[in-house]
Amino acid sequence: MLSYRHAYHAGNHADVLKHFVLTECVEYYTRKDKPFVYLDTHAGAGFYSLQGDSAQKTQEYVDGIERLWSADDLPEALQPYVDLVREANRGKNQLKYYPGSPWFAMQGLRRNDKARLYELHSSDYPRLVENFKQDRRVTVENSDGFKGLNAQLPVVQKRAIVLIDPSYEIKADYDVVVKALKEGYKRMPGATFLLWYPVVERGRMNAVEKALKESDIRDVLLAELAVEPDTGARGMTASGMILINPPWTLKTTLQETLPWLAERLSQSDGANYRLEQLVAE
Numbered sequence: 001m002l003s004y005r006h007a008y009h010a011g012n013h014a015d016v017l018k019h020f021v022l023t024e025c026v027e028y029y030t031r032k033d034k035p036f037v038y039l040d041t042h043a044g045a046g047f048y049s050l051q052g053d054s055a056q057k058t059q060e061y062v063d064g065i066e067r068l069w070s071a072d073d074l075p076e077a078l079q080p081y082v083d084l085v086r087e088a089n090r091g092k093n094q095l096k097y098y099p100g101s102p103w104f105a106m107q108g109l110r111r112n113d114k115a116r117l118y119e120l121h122s123s124d125y126p127r128l129v130e131n132f133k134q135d136r137r138v139t140v141e142n143s144d145g146f147k148g149l150n151a152q153l154p155v156v157q158k159r160a161i162v163l164i165d166p167s168y169e170i171k172a173d174y175d176v177v178v179k180a181l182k183e184g185y186k187r188m189p190g191a192t193f194l195l196w197y198p199v200v201e202r203g204r205m206n207a208v209e210k211a212l213k214e215s216d217i218r219d220v221l222l223a224e225l226a227v228e229p230d231t232g233a234r235g236m237t238a239s240g241m242i243l244i245n246p247p248w249t250l251k252t253t254l255q256e257t258l259p260w261l262a263e264r265l266s267q268s269d270g271a272n273y274r275l276e277q278l279v280a281e
């Protein structure tokens with residue numbers, strides 16, 4: 001049974017990094033006048049109230065998006081992402097809502113682009129359906145996103161962005177994501193894959209990185225944001241994105257923004273970031 005609910009974590013430091021990177025990739029794909037498909041294997045509910053019980057219980061957004069919302073020295077590259085969050089709050093001054101990955105992606109998609117969203121949770125799936133029921137570009141599936149990926153790739157449009165964002169509540173997910181990336185890449189080597197990961201136990205992510213370096217996959221970029229140093233204690237200290245075929249502009253954008261993000265989202269002296277080309281083009 002799935003117990004993870006993203007509503008408790010919406011807008012936290014990990015969402016900031018993930019959704020910033022996602023909006024950059026979507027924007028890049030729209031520069032070319034050819035349709036593309038957005039596949040979100042673990043979509044969540046799509047839109048969250050920060051005033052609801054779940055978000056209020058953890059208040060994770062306070063050390064995440066709220067620190068950017070009120071920043072008067074926001075780097076220019078982060079402005080489009082924060083503007084989208086303002087749009088989700090209908091331009092109001094108070095931060096009350098935070099969108100999920102499908103919502104961020106859909107703001108960039110054009111009339112002929114398509115999205116397919118997967119969500120297994122019995123409570124979040126109907127919310128996801130409700131949030132996108134008016135949008136004919138979107139298909140929502142109540143099924144396993146990993147299986148969906150295999151069924152969808154390669155897409156006929158020949159251009160795709162794939163977001164893989166599991167909760168890692170099942171430890172096997174660390175192996176499953178590597179398998180999914182290898183299989184997805186084999187099916188569609190030109191797609192852009194975005195894998196989100198938490199650093200809870202560093203050893204698990206070291207193994208993922210090693211497996212990807214030893215695979216046939218080319219052009220792999222890693223961007224990680226640590227709000228605290230690694231620890232043996234429970235809890236997520238950092239999170240990151242592993243990208244296959246990232247936009248060529250993204251590395252520079254991240255070089256310009258990650259130091260600011262690490263400083264601004266820091267929760268202790270050990271805040272830091274990593275930006276590494278894991279595998280060359």
Ligand SMILES: C[S@@+](CC[C@H](N)C(=O)[O-])C[C@H]1O[C@@H](n2cnc3c(N)ncnc32)[C@H](O)[C@@H]1O
Pocket residue numbers: 002004005006018041042043044045046099100101102118119120121124143144145146165166167
């Ligand atoms: C981290 S959350 C997704 C957050 C969302 N991508 C965002 O950024 O707003 C992970 C979601 O995946 C769902 N889930 C877990 N295993 C799944 C699977 N095999 N296929 C589809 N959804 C799954 C969970 O119910 C949860 O809502």
